[in-house]
Amino acid sequence: MNTAVVDVEHLSRHYRSVTALEDITLSLQEDKIYGLLGRNGAGKTTLMSILTAQGFASSGEVRVFGEHPYENERVLSRICFIRESQKYPDDFKPVHAFKAAALFYKNWDQGLAEQLAEEFQLPMKRRIKKLSRGQLSAVGVIIGLASRAELTFFDEPYLGLDAVARQLFYDRLLADYAEFPRTIVLSSHLIDEVANLLEHVIIIDKGRIIIDDDAENIRGSAVNVAGTAARVEAFTAGRPVLHREGVGALVSHTVEGTLSAAERREAQELGLELGPVSLQQYVIRKTLDAGSSWGAEPAADDAAGLGNGASASKHARTGATR
Numbered sequence: 001m002n003t004a005v006v007d008v009e010h011l012s013r014h015y016r017s018v019t020a021l022e023d024i025t026l027s028l029q030e031d032k033i034y035g036l037l038g039r040n041g042a043g044k045t046t047l048m049s050i051l052t053a054q055g056f057a058s059s060g061e062v063r064v065f066g067e068h069p070y071e072n073e074r075v076l077s078r079i080c081f082i083r084e085s086q087k088y089p090d091d092f093k094p095v096h097a098f099k100a101a102a103l104f105y106k107n108w109d110q111g112l113a114e115q116l117a118e119e120f121q122l123p124m125k126r127r128i129k130k131l132s133r134g135q136l137s138a139v140g141v142i143i144g145l146a147s148r149a150e151l152t153f154f155d156e157p158y159l160g161l162d163a164v165a166r167q168l169f170y171d172r173l174l175a176d177y178a179e180f181p182r183t184i185v186l187s188s189h190l191i192d193e194v195a196n197l198l199e200h201v202i203i204i205d206k207g208r209i210i211i212d213d214d215a216e217n218i219r220g221s222a223v224n225v226a227g228t229a230a231r232v233e234a235f236t237a238g239r240p241v242l243h244r245e246g247v248g249a250l251v252s253h254t255v256e257g258t259l260s261a262a263e264r265r266e267a268q269e270l271g272l273e274l275g276p277v278s279l280q281q282y283v284i285r286k287t288l289d290a291g292s293s294w295g296a297e298p299a300a301d302d303a304a305g306l307g308n309g310a311s312a313s314k315h316a317r318t319g320a321t322r
């Protein structure tokens with residue numbers, strides 16, 4: 001039986017006229033990797049900020065390790081929140097940031113931090129404010145991993161990291177998690193890249209949770225049906241179609257739900273092709289607004305049509321406090 005590390009009930013957060021979170025109820029279990037996914041402005045950072053006591057709820061209940069997190073050292077010392085906007089003192093070098101983390105986190109592994117610094121080719125003695133964007137992200141990623149906090153949040157930790165460095169992050173995260181299980185929440189727009197890491201997926205849309213399920217269940221919860229228009233239409237009639245697209249006489253429908261063996265045979269006899277729906281496609285389909293610019297398939301490394309610029313400016317606005 002799993003133990004809840006986080007329990008949230010009817011949480012809402014309003015900023016004047018903006019509703020950033022609306023009636024969120026969820027729990028995060030011990031020793032699981034969660035994906036917190038959603039479009040720009042969905043409310044992901046707001047939620048993580050409240051769980052880590054860096055932001056306030058307008059209403060609702062938040063418990064972390066069974067207690068209120070606000071100004072609660074017992075709780076906060078067990079949490080690590082890595083976000084892009086992390087601010088460091090002006091004269092800080094990575095070596096200083098790691099020393100500070102070592103003092104704060106009781107499970108800190110200096111050996112791992114040094115190994116990762118080498119692997120990410122991080123200049124340890126250069127001032128953090130002079131680091132490149134990717135190197136700055138590496139500082140956060142290293143602190144997030146080496147802290148081995150029981151509850152670790154990574155809010156889009158990869159900005160500026162190249163593909164090799166991102167893969168290194170995913171590999172080291174999985175390896176370290178296998179050895180030292182803990183609760184990890186990863187917010188990312190690069191959904192296909194992180195899909196294999198995730199055990200459980202929470203999708204937020206316009207401040208509300210629309211999916212909270214094991215990744216395994218989500219993987220099998222929709223199917224792409226492709227073929228000639230008339231046959232696809234006939235086959236998917238009466239089923240929930242999440243998305244339709246077509247090129248000439250050929251069309252493809254994304255249908256929610258699973259198909260029975262008989263339905264699969266029927267599709268085959270009709271000459272239809274059945275294909276899996278990736279987690280990224282699924283998230284896009286579920287959160288796609290009518291008329292939204294998400295209609296087109298996003299570029300591979302900008303998965304959810306994210307604007308890093310928009311995200312960065314938002315982070316600059318909310319600021320970091322730890």
Ligand SMILES: Nc1ncnc2c1ncn2[C@@H]1O[C@H](COP(=O)(O)OP(=O)(O)OP(=O)(O)O)[C@@H](O)[C@H]1O
Pocket residue numbers: 015018019020038039040041042043044045046047310311314317318
């Ligand atoms: N300090 C603030 N004042 C006013 N509105 C805010 C503030 N912080 C966030 N918001 C708004 O709350 C909503 C949720 O923002 P949040 O940063 O949580 O989204 P997000 O899911 O993390 O987005 P992204 O993927 O772009 O990082 C957005 O509409 C945002 O504009």
